[in-house]
Amino acid sequence: MSFDIHDYIPEGVLATIAAEFSGLLNATEAAAYLGIKPFLLTQLTRPDLIPVFLRAEKALPLYHVSALSGFMGRLDKLRENAAPQESWTDIATAAHRTKITTEKAVALILLHKLALRSPHGEAAGFRDFRIDPVALRDAIGLPEQGAVHPARAAQLLRLPIGTVSALLKHRHLESVPVKRPAPVRPLLYVCPFSIDTFPDMYVSRKELARHIQDRDPLALMGDQLSEFRIDLGKNAEPIYRREVLDIL
Known part of the structure; x- marks a missing residue:
């Protein structure tokens, strides 16, 4: 007697499951997608920033492409069309100068809708975003x-x-x-x-x-x-x- 999974699970459900898992990336792949190092991805892995799709014991976490693109999209909505001024720098560097973590800086940027810019006009990766360190420093004291x-x-x-x-x-x-x-x-x-x-x-x-x-x-x-x-x-x-x- 043969076993056919379609007899137990509707095809629509199977298609949805297949689509979900086809968009999964491990930590190394996800970091490459964002144009950052895996260590920085670990810092940004938070439910309000980049959520993990699947985390198993003794295994690398898996991220869904939609979560990664959604994260970049939230930042891109804050991007101005103007070129960054000379004092503007990438988010990680601005966070270091402000003496806060990169994930804290990103949370502040998204919460207070701080202006971002890109030297290329568009942001292909996380490090393409530039911010005014003064604006980031001021945001620390906001409600x-x-x-x-x-x-x-x-x-x-x-x-x-x-x-x-x-x-x-x-x-x-x-x-x-x-x-x-x-x-x-x-x-x-x-x-x-x-x-x-x-x-x-x-x-x-x-x-x-x-x-x-x-x-x-x-x-x-x-x-x-x-x-x-x-x-x-x-x-x-x-x-x-x-x-x-x-x-x-």
Whole structure:
């Protein structure tokens, strides 16, 4: 009597299992994928940075390609198009100069959405990312829940800083108070989670214009748009609730 595994496990499940295991890399292969040495990969192996897919006793850990590419993708989202300045350096070197571990530096970068750059325009590996050591040093004193400077938030959201300030004032972006030595009152930074969720809730005038072939949306259907525009006071770029896209 022959045994056919397909009689016991559906083909779809088998295909999923095969796909998962086909994307597995050992530590040496995973480090090469990221362009780093295995020792640094060990440092970055954390659930919030690079999770291990499988760890067995007396065996090297296995990493899934999706986790490695996801890690690089999270860093790449923070990359600016401008070339790094002369004082900028790779993350590991910046961490050493700041007297923190590389994994701590990466955690700070992701948490506070610090700006990264690459001398090549794109980052083929982890060591291609450059950071301002001063920004990394300043991030050590930021709140543990994460805080993004309003100017950096404006850059990430592609909005004028005045509009970001209005969004904070009217509580469309969640604020995080940051105590600094000089100011009497704490400065208001932006919650990183609210930056992530903002595009799911709101749309800027520029983005809206792209949906209607770059024509002025207010001239096209101003009365309809006004129903979706949020109140930010004067001198702020028009921002709309994302439901406005449903009428286009």
